[in-house]
Amino acid sequence: MRFTKMQGLGNDYVYVNCLKEKTDDPSALAVKISDRHFGVGSDGLILINPSDKADFEMEMYNADGSRGEMCGNGIRCVAKYVYDYGLTDKTHISVETLGGIKYLDLTVENGKVKLVKVDMGKPELEPAKIPVAAEGSRVVDEPILVDGKEYRITCVSMGNPHAVVYVDCDVKELPLEKIGPKFETHERFPNRINTEFVRVLDRNTAEMRVWERGSGETLACGTGACAVAVSCVLNGLTDDDVTVKLLGGDLQIRWDREKDTVYMTGPAEVVFDGEWIC
Numbered sequence: 502m503r504f505t506k507m508q509g510l511g512n513d514y515v516y517v518n519c520l521k522e523k524t525d526d527p528s529a530l531a532v533k534i535s536d537r538h539f540g541v542g543s544d545g546l547i548l549i550n551p552s553d554k555a556d557f558e559m560e561m562y563n564a565d566g567s568r569g570e571m572c573g574n575g576i577r578c579v580a581k582y583v584y585d586y587g588l589t590d591k592t593h594i595s596v597e598t599l600g601g602i603k604y605l606d607l608t609v610e611n612g613k614v615k616l617v618k619v620d621m622g623k624p625e626l627e628p629a630k631i632p633v634a635a636e637g638s639r640v641v642d643e644p645i646l647v648d649g650k651e652y653r654i655t656c657v658s659m660g661n662p663h664a665v666v667y668v669d670c671d672v673k674e675l676p677l678e679k680i681g682p683k684f685e686t687h688e689r690f691p692n693r694i695n696t697e698f699v700r701v702l703d704r705n706t707a708e709m710r711v712w713e714r715g716s717g718e719t720l721a722c723g724t725g726a727c728a729v730a731v732s733c734v735l736n737g738l739t740d741d742d743v744t745v746k747l748l749g750g751d752l753q754i755r756w757d758r759e760k761d762t763v764y765m766t767g768p769a770e771v772v773f774d775g776e777w778i779c
Contacts, residue, residue: 502779504534505582506541506772509574511720511749513772514547516582519560524548531562534777541775544716547575549582555595555602557583563715571600571660573723573752573765577617580605581769584614600660600724614769621724621763624731624756625658632662634689641735648683655732659763662690663728665697667736672700672710681712697725701738708746720749727763730754 502524505516515534517524524530531546533539545563552558559579561569576596583589584607592607601622608616628635633656635643640656645664654664664684668675675698684696693714701707709729711722726745733739734756742755753766 502777503774504541504777505586505774506543507578507582507770508772509577509721509723509749509767509769510747510752512572512574512722513543514545514561514572514575514578515541515543516547516549516578518582518586518588519548519550520588527560527562528566528568531564532566535564541777544713544719545569545572545575547572547579549579549588552597555597556589556591557594558597561598563713564717565715567715568599569661569715571598571603571724573619573621573659573725573727574721574767574769575723576603576605576619577723577767577769580607580617580619581614581771584609585612585771598660603660616766617769618764618766619723621659621727621765623761624727624763626656626735628656631656631658632691633664633694634691639735641732645687645689647687648680655735656694657728657731659724659727659731661695661724662692663695663697663725664690665699665729665732667699667701667738669700672698672708675710677710677712677718681718685712685714695722695725695728697722697729697732699729699732701733702746704738704740705742706744706746707733707739710748721747721752723752723765723767726752726754727765731756731763734758
């Protein structure tokens with residue numbers, strides 16, 4: 502099976518062109534191929550499929566084999582793959598995901614995609630649709646008890662569920678490997694949760710670390726950065742345009758509140774091509 506390893510700000514996945522290749526058990530394959538000692542090493546597996554609803558379909562699996570609805574860094578890499586590897590010559594494409602159809606604008610330099618702007622769609626704030634167990638129409642700056650300590654969360658779905666937590670310290674100092682799993686499996690999140698730990702630097706800048714359900718800490722999370730920007734606006738902490746600084750680099754996020762849609766712009770890179778011997 503031919504594959505390509507790609508990364509968006511260090512959030513790395515193994516990509517398979519399923520217009521040519523076939524995978525019988527992608528969940529099991531995701532676990533094996535993602536292993537950083539015995540496999541290729543990645544945050545998960547993404548299959549590029551044909552679609553009868555969009556130009557392509559992105560089928561995503563986390564490193565533990567669980568199916569993911571959406572991945573912001575992953576979908577930018579899908580866009581780069583389909584253009585750079587000749588599956589399309591269009592610079593505006595649509596991609597079907599479990600989180601809905603996304604629309605992408607590609608910036609091409611010297612025949613290769615350098616930047617991708619993604620219309621990530623409407624941020625979902627209704628608790629039942631995120632989902633998160635809560636009363637009321639939104640979860641904004643709401644207390645939650647995790648491992649005996651009270652935190653305050655703002656919850657947003659960008660096609661997948663996120664809980665945003667604000668901290669006063671440098672995010673690099675957080676013991677994320679200890680507190681991340683406690684949030685992920687908390688009883689208030691029936692489908693588990695991606696958790697962003699955020700410090701706001703100014704009206705247009707925030708820094709974050711992320712614990713992704715099914716993968717642990719990753720260097721970047723595109724949907725998470727979008728959720729952070731929406732959360733910052735809801736809490737009155739930033740303007741609508743936010744540079745979100747992740748361990749792997751920066752993403753430019755804009756919540757167009759008139760259209761009620763979120764735009765994410767960032768890079769995508771090919772790491773290498775290879776062949777998986779099953």
